[in-house]
Ligand code: ADP
């Protein structure tokens with residue numbers, strides 16, 4: 326039996342976060358408005374109008390290109406992509422074809438076999454279409470979205486599995502958000518993916534015939550449709566049949582791909598340079614200025630967290646996935662350092678990726694909606710580091726801080742959670758508890774070491790969770806040894 330290899334290349338469309346549209350001054354905030362209220366003669370394609378290039382969209386494209394290690398073209402040219410559809414009032418889309426703004430970059434992804442660079446063929450600017458709503462028998466057109474700036478990022482066919490495609494998309498989304506160029510939410514259509522996929526016998530150089538799957542609007546759809554296509558194409562080749570080059574859609578409900586049309590070629594679009602717009606020749610000084618805006622990106626941040634702060638890789642990558650989370654973590658670290666807590670930074674990382682993430686997931690809240698300030702978080706950790714409250718109490722307190730935004734000390738006071746470390750007071754509790762359990766004590770002495778934890782649990786309960794577990798353990802060991 327022949328083994329087959331999967332080949333995937335992704336085309337990703339990203340809505341840029343700009344105040345106005347790509348070629349006119351209408352608001353780009355299409356979703357918030359009543360249909361056809363964010364429109365003007367330019368984006369409605371009335372005769373005699375001229376487009377004007379949105380400078381911020383160009384800047385955001387260049388910024389993204391730089392983050393993806395692309396070369397920024399000396400000259401980029403807008404081109405008309407001609408086709409007819411009811412959501413496209415001009416009868417063509419202004420895009421970039423032969424001379425895109427960004428070329429030849431890469432994005433690094435983590436795979437089971439180590440890190441891997443996926444080539445970025447190009448990133449170019451274009452405009453979004455309007456939106457159709459189909460009501461029985463006729464269709465309604467809303468042009469609010471027509472002309473919203475779109476960035477298209479095309480990868481080389483270098484992804485080798487649906488899983489790698491998913492990781493690539495996640496990484497790309499993270500970078501786009503770091504750069505504040507797009508909200509990049511797939512469910513909201515701010516990031517859309519077209520997946521090109523083929524299979525070939527392992528070891529064969531030439532690519533197999535590819536299929537393009539359009540309009541994938543969730544990570545799940547990308548993964549599932551690719552898994553489906555790989556299986557379908559492999560099954561065809563195994564019985565000696567051929568894959569036909571087509572454009573497909575993904576039927577989420579039934580879990581299979583559906584042929585939409587036989588693949589069009591670029592000839593069908595009759596591309597030609599847009600006569601109403603000058604070529605874009607970004608000055609090198611401008612590109613350098615934009616480059617100065619590049620923030621520290623997730624990979625570099627993770628590396629710094631590992632090397633400088635001593636975190637392990639897994640925690641570091643969990644913390645950097647979202648810029649706001651990474652910044653929150655660093656703010657807690659700084660607050661802790663101001664207090665000279667001598668806290669292990671690794672410990673802070675654990676609190677955030679453990680307890681805080683758990684609370685956020687359970688409540689469906691993003692870091693922006695967490696009312697606990699980094700300062701307050703550090704204060705809570707200070708209380709545990711100083712032995713004022715034990716670990717279990719600290720978790721309970723964090724839960725209440727998360728719900729109410731109240732400071733740790735307040736909550737500790739109110740719940741009476743101040744940890745008891747005084748061995749005088751605790752030996753009384755220990756003595757009281759031991760009196761009740763002669764059998765268990767005998768078992769412990771007969772060599773059943775596990776009984777110690779059980780007895781500890783009883784003492785902790787008796788103290789209503791407030792006892793310092795370390796002191797309790799020592800006391801118990803001492804008393805039991807004395808016999
Ligand atoms: P098209 O002209 O059909 O759009 P392109 O060569 O421009 O094709 O590539 C579009 C996307 O398809 C790119 O992301 C590219 O990496 C990917 N791709 C190209 N050939 C293959 C193939 N044989 N299998 C899988 N993906 C491919």
Ligand code: MG
Pocket residue numbers: 336519537
């Ligand atoms: Mg394509």
Ligand code: ZN
Pocket residue numbers: 346349350351363364365366367368369472
């Ligand atoms: Zn307009």
